[in-house]
Amino acid sequence: MAEVYERLLKEALTWVGIGLGIGIPVFIAAILIFLKFKDRRRFYSIPLFLFGGGLMAIGFSALKDYFEIKARMGGSQTHSSNPQKLPSEIEKKISELIKRLEELRARLR
Amino acid sequence: MGLGRCFDNFRMGYALVHYALLTASALYPEPDFEVALYGFGLYTDILLQLIDEGKLPRGFTRYIHDFAMALKEMDLIRLATIMNRLVHDVATRPEIPTTLRHAVQISRMVHEIEALIDVDEVDEALNRLNDLINYISEHKSEILKCVPEDVIDRILGRLKEVLELLGKTPLPKDEIFARFVEIHQEFL
Numbered sequence: 001m002a003e004v005y006e007r008l009l010k011e012a013l014t015w016v017g018i019g020l021g022i023g024i025p026v027f028i029a030a031i032l033i034f035l036k037f038k039d040r041r042r043f044y045s046i047p048l049f050l051f052g053g054g055l056m057a058i059g060f061s062a063l064k065d066y067f068e069i070k071a072r073m074g075g076s077q078t079h080s081s082n083p084q085k086l087p088s089e090i091e092k093k094i095s096e097l098i099k100r101l102e103e104l105r106a107r108l109r
Numbered sequence: 110m111g112l113g114r115c116f117d118n119f120r121m122g123y124a125l126v127h128y129a130l131l132t133a134s135a136l137y138p139e140p141d142f143e144v145a146l147y148g149f150g151l152y153t154d155i156l157l158q159l160i161d162e163g164k165l166p167r168g169f170t171r172y173i174h175d176f177a178m179a180l181k182e183m184d185l186i187r188l189a190t191i192m193n194r195l196v197h198d199v200a201t202r203p204e205i206p207t208t209l210r211h212a213v214q215i216s217r218m219v220h221e222i223e224a225l226i227d228v229d230e231v232d233e234a235l236n237r238l239n240d241l242i243n244y245i246s247e248h249k250s251e252i253l254k255c256v257p258e259d260v261i262d263r264i265l266g267r268l269k270e271v272l273e274l275l276g277k278t279p280l281p282k283d284e285i286f287a288r289f290v291e292i293h294q295e296f297l
Contacts, residue, residue, distance in 0.1 A: 093235045094276045098269055100242050105265045108249060108258060 012066040019059020027052030115208055115255040118164065121155050122212025123296040126196065128152040130220050132180065133188040140183060149180055164206055169198070208255045211248055216296075218244065222271075223289045226282065231275055238268065260295050267292050 030048035033041070132148035135141045153173050159165040172195050179187035199205055199213045218241040225234035245252060245261075252261065267288045274285045 090232055090235065091276060093232075093239075094272050097235060097238055097242065098272050100239075101265055101269045101272065104242060104246055104249075105262060105269075107246075108253065108261055108265070 008069050009066065012062045012069060015062035016059050016066060019055045019057070019062055021059075023052050023055030023057075023059050025052075027056060116257065116260075118206065118208045119212040119255045120296045121159060122199075122209040123216040123293075125152065125155045125159070126192070126213055126216035126220060127293060127297065128155065129176070129188075129192050129195070132176075133185060133192070136180075136183055136185055136188075145180060149176065152176065159209070164209055165199075166202070166204065169195075207251055211252050211255075212296075214244060215241070215252075219289070219292060223286070226271075226275070226280070226285055229280065231280070235275070238272070241268075264292055264295055 026048055030045040030052055033045040033048065037044075128148045128151040132145050132152060135144035135148060153176075156165070156169060156173055160167060160169055172191060175191045176188065179191055196213055196217050200210055218237055222234050222237045222241065225231075225237060245265075271285055271288045274281050274288070
């Protein structure tokens with residue numbers, strides 16, 4: 001399972017790199033073009049805004065996935081540690097089930 | 110049909126789920142292709158035999174093809190989905206013999222309990238154990254037509270031991286899994 005998580009982590013990191021690495025510079029370029037030009041050249045920034053914004057959205061979504069996978073990996077690690085004492089509810093459930101199993105065994109004999 | 114032949118069918122149903130899960134579990138944490146192919150080979154043999162004997166419909170051959178494709182891509186989620194579809198199909202189709210239905214359901218539940226204990230989900234494992242006891246209670250007369258009493262008794266005895274071990278801290282997983290191996294051996 002750890003291997004699957006690692007593969008997903010790598011995949012998410014790749015998309016973070018592509019999305020944010022290209023998306024942020026393109027978005028900044030779009031802002032600069034928008035601020036620098038006051039004539040019709042200002043409209044050139046629109047496709048750049050869309051392209052950069054789209055890539056950034058992909059990057060942030062991958063970043064969110066990355067943290068979710070990280071949290072899940074952490075979660076599965078904490079699960080593996082055994083509690084020192086069983087909660088009384090579980091103890092009760094166990095003794096109830098043992099009783100039911102014994103009854104079933106007796107009925108089947 | 111005598112108890113012997115009927116029990117053989119039950120064992121095949123149990124083994125079908127067992128080997129499908131063995132194949133899937135061989136893929137992680139480190140893929141072990143030798144074990145995966147061994148499991149897949151037995152899963153295929155059993156499925157084909159059940160189809161040849163007319164116990165399962167011809168259409169079930171797709172569960173071999175789909176399983177092989179998922180195995181090739183090492184796609185655990187798809188393997189699990191195929192397994193669930195197979196179990197669901199066996200459980201819901203009226204033309205499939207009851208023996209097989211019970212065998213597949215019992216095998217699925219036993220393996221699910223084992224897997225839940227493996228990831229320390231004791232509470233959920235107890236719920237599934239409760240479901241298993243309910244299932245055996247509900248269908249005991251049909252199950253007893255195929256499975257010898259002493260086998261059922263031994264399995265319930267092992268499950269009781271598992272329950273007793275679940276009450277210990279830290280969880281003696283090795284001892285628990287040894288009990289599950291004994292349970293599987295009753296049918297394999």
